[in-house]
Amino acid sequence: MKRTITIKDVAKELSCSISTVSRAFNDKYDINPETRRKILERAREMGYTPNPLARRLPQHQTFLIGVVVPEFINAFFPRVIAGIQEIMLKAGYQVLIMSSNEDERNELEIVKKLEAYQVDGLIISFTYRSRDMSYFQSLIDRNFPIVQFNRVSSKLNTPKVIFDDYQWAACAVEHLIEQGNSRIYHFAGPGNMWVTQNRKRGFVDAMHKHGLPCGPETIFEAGIFSEDGAETARRLIQTGNIPQAIFCFNDPLAIGAMQEFKEHGYEIPRDVAFVGFTESSIARYVTPGLTSVEQPTQELGEKVARLLLELIRTHHPLLNQTLVLNGKLNIRRSSLRK
Amino acid sequence: MKRTITIKDVAKELSCSISTVSRAFNDKYDINPETRRKILERAREMGYTPNPLARRLPQHQTFLIGVVVPEFINAFFPRVIAGIQEIMLKAGYQVLIMSSNEDERNELEIVKKLEAYQVDGLIISFTYRSRDMSYFQSLIDRNFPIVQFNRVSSKLNTPKVIFDDYQWAACAVEHLIEQGNSRIYHFAGPGNMWVTQNRKRGFVDAMHKHGLPCGPETIFEAGIFSEDGAETARRLIQTGNIPQAIFCFNDPLAIGAMQEFKEHGYEIPRDVAFVGFTESSIARYVTPGLTSVEQPTQELGEKVARLLLELIRTHHPLLNQTLVLNGKLNIRRSSLRK
DNA sequence: CCCCGATTCGGAAACGTTTCCGTAAAATAA
DNA sequence: TTATTTTACGGAAACGTTTCCGAATCGGGG
Numbered sequence: 001m002k003r004t005i006t007i008k009d010v011a012k013e014l015s016c017s018i019s020t021v022s023r024a025f026n027d028k029y030d031i032n033p034e035t036r037r038k039i040l041e042r043a044r045e046m047g048y049t050p051n052p053l054a055r056r057l058p059q060h061q062t063f064l065i066g067v068v069v070p071e072f073i074n075a076f077f078p079r080v081i082a083g084i085q086e087i088m089l090k091a092g093y094q095v096l097i098m099s100s101n102e103d104e105r106n107e108l109e110i111v112k113k114l115e116a117y118q119v120d121g122l123i124i125s126f127t128y129r130s131r132d133m134s135y136f137q138s139l140i141d142r143n144f145p146i147v148q149f150n151r152v153s154s155k156l157n158t159p160k161v162i163f164d165d166y167q168w169a170a171c172a173v174e175h176l177i178e179q180g181n182s183r184i185y186h187f188a189g190p191g192n193m194w195v196t197q198n199r200k201r202g203f204v205d206a207m208h209k210h211g212l213p214c215g216p217e218t219i220f221e222a223g224i225f226s227e228d229g230a231e232t233a234r235r236l237i238q239t240g241n242i243p244q245a246i247f248c249f250n251d252p253l254a255i256g257a258m259q260e261f262k263e264h265g266y267e268i269p270r271d272v273a274f275v276g277f278t279e280s281s282i283a284r285y286v287t288p289g290l291t292s293v294e295q296p297t298q299e300l301g302e303k304v305a306r307l308l309l310e311l312i313r314t315h316h317p318l319l320n321q322t323l324v325l326n327g328k329l330n331i332r333r334s335s336l337r338k
Numbered sequence: 339m340k341r342t343i344t345i346k347d348v349a350k351e352l353s354c355s356i357s358t359v360s361r362a363f364n365d366k367y368d369i370n371p372e373t374r375r376k377i378l379e380r381a382r383e384m385g386y387t388p389n390p391l392a393r394r395l396p397q398h399q400t401f402l403i404g405v406v407v408p409e410f411i412n413a414f415f416p417r418v419i420a421g422i423q424e425i426m427l428k429a430g431y432q433v434l435i436m437s438s439n440e441d442e443r444n445e446l447e448i449v450k451k452l453e454a455y456q457v458d459g460l461i462i463s464f465t466y467r468s469r470d471m472s473y474f475q476s477l478i479d480r481n482f483p484i485v486q487f488n489r490v491s492s493k494l495n496t497p498k499v500i501f502d503d504y505q506w507a508a509c510a511v512e513h514l515i516e517q518g519n520s521r522i523y524h525f526a527g528p529g530n531m532w533v534t535q536n537r538k539r540g541f542v543d544a545m546h547k548h549g550l551p552c553g554p555e556t557i558f559e560a561g562i563f564s565e566d567g568a569e570t571a572r573r574l575i576q577t578g579n580i581p582q583a584i585f586c587f588n589d590p591l592a593i594g595a596m597q598e599f600k601e602h603g604y605e606i607p608r609d610v611a612f613v614g615f616t617e618s619s620i621a622r623y624v625t626p627g628l629t630s631v632e633q634p635t636q637e638l639g640e641k642v643a644r645l646l647l648e649l650i651r652t653h654h655p656l657l658n659q660t661l662v663l664n665g666k667l668n669i670r671r672s673s674l675r676k
Numbered sequence: 677c678c679c680c681g682a683t684t685c686g687g688a689a690a691c692g693t694t695t696c697c698g699t700a701a702a703a704t705a706a
Numbered sequence: 707t708t709a710t711t712t713t714a715c716g717g718a719a720a721c722g723t724t725t726c727c728g729a730a731t732c733g734g735g736g
Contacts, residue, residue: 006692017716022694032714049454053395054692058721062391072416079411082437094451097435099420116387117432226623255623262625285564285593287600287625344722355686360724370684392722396691 066114083301121145169202189249229256245273289332404452421639459483507540527587567594627670
């Protein structure tokens, strides 16, 4: 690698001081517009760009923000990240994306790395197992800007952006009820996840509201992957305990379960109807098409990004709100009893 | 944000010089193991971590590498990135992930940003429209370490890691031929992509080898998204020009086309058989399951990362090879005429 | 006891910027 | 004209490290 060309070279070339060159690039008042123009022009010719590393050192700002997600195999998080990038790039920030791979230890390490890299703020969606929040609490105590989304922890007092899981779970279940189903089961997500609780509450309350049974024997902690859905379906089939409809925590769960039922000769939606919760784009491509709650992923990302920017700027405690986003129910064949 | 604790604080606390503290952290020989131990211990107690920004300034190494991918909506690139991270993190590098969103202008801007951030190297997979390689050539001329993968440009003399598209396309087509199909069409990808050419050649050569017709009227430049597949299928259906089997450039194309055929009353694989090329994980969840070529995504990422590390270390021109990876054909119902 | 090499450490320059402070020149006011 | 403010710029410190160079200490061989 050749020696890169620095501010000194430009200063020497134009026989002026480095402070002047710096001022030209930072667009400060203390400079003649004419000289500024000249410097910028000549610098461009010389191929000079300020070294952001050195630049950030005295500035105590890195214009870097860290994003930690539990995975990006499913389409959900990548799309949120796309929304985040959209906003952040415009605001002059770079986004450091890291995946904890659903591993709490990884997660902590990554956050420490990001902290050591002096990121100006952090956007995080937790592992479904994350329990120990003490380190994050200490970060917050040190006034470090953090915004949570999707997989949030209620213990942490930061801005949060979540989807209204409760309402839309209820909506999905009511759709199943409207279709004439009364024996409805719920395949739930991992127990300690916030979203799991909310979707489960939505299920329970919707059932109660219509006077339908929904004891613990109708709720199964299935998990998060399609294999989990298949596994839980298999158990159901073995015991012969088949409901009319199943509301699933997410799409992979639903798709795994549907696959399993189909392989055992059940027809969907005739024998068992399904509703999922979209964290992927495959719902429309399975057969039959999977009715599913759609979340505004891109918008979610943008909201999160804007909140963090605001938090970095003002550190205003009033930002520690919980923003609840709306979605919609995409009705497809898997839930329709025509 | 409170003032962060620096090397000076540690030095003062232990009443030694900052150079000694620095040496302790950099594990250099010029230090008594005993003092080193003490310093490290006390520094940990004080909660000191070296500021990587400042650290990298005199070092002329950032331990940052940039990864530019055209998208990460499909599962393919995220998985490759997972492989890259795996290796890079172990080697002490951070990975800056950026998506060009299939936009050539974006791509160029991102690369310049990454360059300005002094990344130690670049891993890139090009936009399907990327044509102007002059800037990348200039980077290479300046001895900047670049590794290409998947969507590579043959104009650029760098290490490349690609999948053996030619061979596996041929393999996929031969599978269709073995199943008794003779009128086979190809839904190709965007024209200027390297991989498009290779998969197309695989198709053509396999057809020729078995004495089957494969003129230009059997090859359709469909695109890259499921909508493109649906669109192309629609055109075929309108003209009534239906082949026995279709070999698709990728899975989304195949899935979109299958959907379209199904909606028009065709049965798959009875009326039309399908084979795709996996850049996603949905092949097994559509109905019927989509026969598809599987690429070793994780391994690809790891190989790419190792090559870049080697390139950074040695700048050895011998590394400018093209690594060709192997895959496998996952046979599912969409192509089986039992 | 002296000299020399090895070991361990401190001082200071360097990395490429930004920014504070001061000053000369220019512009304005008296 | 002189006094005062404004404008434009240069010098230098600072940011938090690494690293070069030199010095002090120590041990051992002569």
